[in-house]
Amino acid sequence: MLAKKEFYPEKNKILLAVDCVIFGYRDGELQLLTFRREVEPFAGEWSLIGSIIDENEDLDEAPTRILQEITGLQKVFLEQLHSFGDKNRDTGARVVSVAYWSLIQSTDKINVANHTAQWVSINKVPKLVLDHNKMVDLAIQKMQEHVRYRPIGFELLPKKFTLPQLLSVYEAIHQRPIDDRNFRRKILATGLLIKLEIKDTVNSKKGAY
Amino acid sequence: MLAKKEFYPEKNKILLAVDCVIFGYRDGELQLLTFRREVEPFAGEWSLIGSIIDENEDLDEAPTRILQEITGLQKVFLEQLHSFGDKNRDTGARVVSVAYWSLIQSTDKINVANHTAQWVSINKVPKLVLDHNKMVDLAIQKMQEHVRYRPIGFELLPKKFTLPQLLSVYEAIHQRPIDDRNFRRKILATGLLIKLEIKDTVNSKKGAY
Numbered sequence: 001m002l003a004k005k006e007f008y009p010e011k012n013k014i015l016l017a018v019d020c021v022i023f024g025y026r027d028g029e030l031q032l033l034t035f036r037r038e039v040e041p042f043a044g045e046w047s048l049i050g051s052i053i054d055e056n057e058d059l060d061e062a063p064t065r066i067l068q069e070i071t072g073l074q075k076v077f078l079e080q081l082h083s084f085g086d087k088n089r090d091t092g093a094r095v096v097s098v099a100y101w102s103l104i105q106s107t108d109k110i111n112v113a114n115h116t117a118q119w120v121s122i123n124k125v126p127k128l129v130l131d132h133n134k135m136v137d138l139a140i141q142k143m144q145e146h147v148r149y150r151p152i153g154f155e156l157l158p159k160k161f162t163l164p165q166l167l168s169v170y171e172a173i174h175q176r177p178i179d180d181r182n183f184r185r186k187i188l189a190t191g192l193l194i195k196l197e198i199k200d201t202v203n204s205k206k207g208a209y
Numbered sequence: 210m211l212a213k214k215e216f217y218p219e220k221n222k223i224l225l226a227v228d229c230v231i232f233g234y235r236d237g238e239l240q241l242l243t244f245r246r247e248v249e250p251f252a253g254e255w256s257l258i259g260s261i262i263d264e265n266e267d268l269d270e271a272p273t274r275i276l277q278e279i280t281g282l283q284k285v286f287l288e289q290l291h292s293f294g295d296k297n298r299d300t301g302a303r304v305v306s307v308a309y310w311s312l313i314q315s316t317d318k319i320n321v322a323n324h325t326a327q328w329v330s331i332n333k334v335p336k337l338v339l340d341h342n343k344m345v346d347l348a349i350q351k352m353q354e355h356v357r358y359r360p361i362g363f364e365l366l367p368k369k370f371t372l373p374q375l376l377s378v379y380e381a382i383h384q385r386p387i388d389d390r391n392f393r394r395k396i397l398a399t400g401l402l403i404k405l406e407i408k409d410t411v412n413s414k415k416g417a418y
Contacts (some may be wrong), residue, residue, distance in 0.1 A: 004293060006248075007248040007260075007261065007301070008224060008261065008302040008304070008387060009224075009261065010223055011264065012225075012261050012263060012264050013222035013223055013224055013264075014222055014224075014225055014264055015217055015218075015221055015222055015223075016221075016223055016225065016294075016305055025347075037217075039215075039216040048213060051216075052216065052217065052218065052221050053221070053294075055219060055220065055221050055222075055223055055303055056296055056303075057296060058295050058296050059293075059294020059295070059305055060294065060295075080291060080292060082289060083268060083289060083292045083307050084268075085225075085267060085268020085269065085307070086267050086268070086269075087265055087267050092216070092217055093217040094264055094265075095217070096225055096268055096307075098217055098292050098294070098305075113377070126370070
């Protein structure tokens, strides 16, 4: 039988980080939240929002805390994506990072404080530090799978919206045009929507329900 | 700007473990690989196969190594499931655990060496140490989602098999009876199978293709 001190060896201790892949939707476009990394190595380069977790903090609490500290964003529901642990992924120290993701409405109301957080278009994601671009790629894939089975896109729209507006959300997430008639048929078949007898005559000549 | 030593603080270092949820399929039954934990706290109680990762080891290499050390099982393809990091999950030390899962053919050929690994029926999983039962529950859910979109069940059968055999695999995974005729229709519609003009007249009176 192994002694307890052999099973929990001090020398095996490493740092654990969390990184947040935050997608924002606004006006038909999907954006990614980035900031300028503030520490060496790679200080000043583009990074996801992330940091080392505290030794006395639940893992799942860390991303919410760090996101709020750096951007002011509160109560964002983050879902665990994947843990990244190649031994050489961070040249600063041995750090395993647990990536989280979320999809929110992007506004200009990020309180950047002393930080330089900003939204970038998903089509113009810069080279990020470490393996952060891999995290973004995996999160995009996860988000696309996610909306296939759950109506996540609805959260990004007001309570009353038109089908063309919803189509825009889905096209932004999947990053390709979606056939309008198939989309209508499938979405209405889910039974998740209630058709209102109100037409949007501002954005559509015929008017969209 | 934070100094490097403030960003990678020694005091935040913790232990990282991996735990393996290994499902095995045999004769219509799904099993789970467990072993008797060998260290305090909870020495002698039932546990998943797991251990602390080395500081110089890729995270994704650790579960394969540990599984082989404890059971002799080689080259098992493990998929990352979820990271479990509540601060009090392990009373022995602060340990975050990355759970992995796999579905293999269970045989009696586990080389238990000095360990006490054994298969238990999925319907009779004992109380496991720490949060290991949560890991099993999540892995079952993941496996059920997984087979809905990918033909994972096929790996558990010989190259030539009958539809009733495949149905048994799916019933074991979903832990409920599945309608025979719907199953045939759906499976054949995937185009993944080639129907052979050979009948199994041993297990079926009429003979199954």
